Amino acid sequence: xxxxxxxxxxxxxxxxxxxxxxxxxxxxxxxxxxxxxxxxxxxxxxxxxxxxxxxxxxxxxxxxxxxxxxxxxxxxxxxxxxxxxxxxxx
Numbered sequence: 001x002x003x004x005x006x007x008x009x010x011x012x013x014x015x016x017x018x019x020x021x022x023x024x025x026x027x028x029x030x031x032x033x034x035x036x037x038x039x040x041x042x043x044x045x046x047x048x049x050x051x052x053x054x055x056x057x058x059x060x061x062x063x064x065x066x067x068x069x070x071x072x073x074x075x076x077x078x079x080x081x082x083x084x085x086x087x088x089x090x
Contacts, residue, residue, distance in 0.1 A: 013038060013049035016056040030059065 013031060014024040031038035031049050036059045038051040 009053040010050055011053055011056070013051060016051050016053075016059075019053075020056060020060050027059075030063075035059065035063065 011019075013027045013036075016036075017024040017027040020027070027036060028049050030036040031040075031051070036051060037055040038049050040047050040049050042048055
């Protein structure tokens with residue numbers, strides 16, 4: 001059974017998140033929104049999101065620009081706040 005899972009490239013969302021360098025929560029949210037092809041297995045607190053290495057790679061390719069843009073916006077916002085704090089201190 002384990003060999004079949006390995007052959008299909010099935011991984012959990014936390015494993016995929018570690019490979020992609022994002023948080024598991026962010027990737028689970030992407031799965032819930034349909035941005036990442038994934039399936040929830042189990043019920044309740046024991047439920048686990050699973051995906052494939054191929055789908056995780058596809059998600060990275062399709063959404064890497066979004067991450068860069070949001071990081072740039074956050075950096076710009078941080079710089080603006082620093083300037084405002086400096087002006088306020090004067």
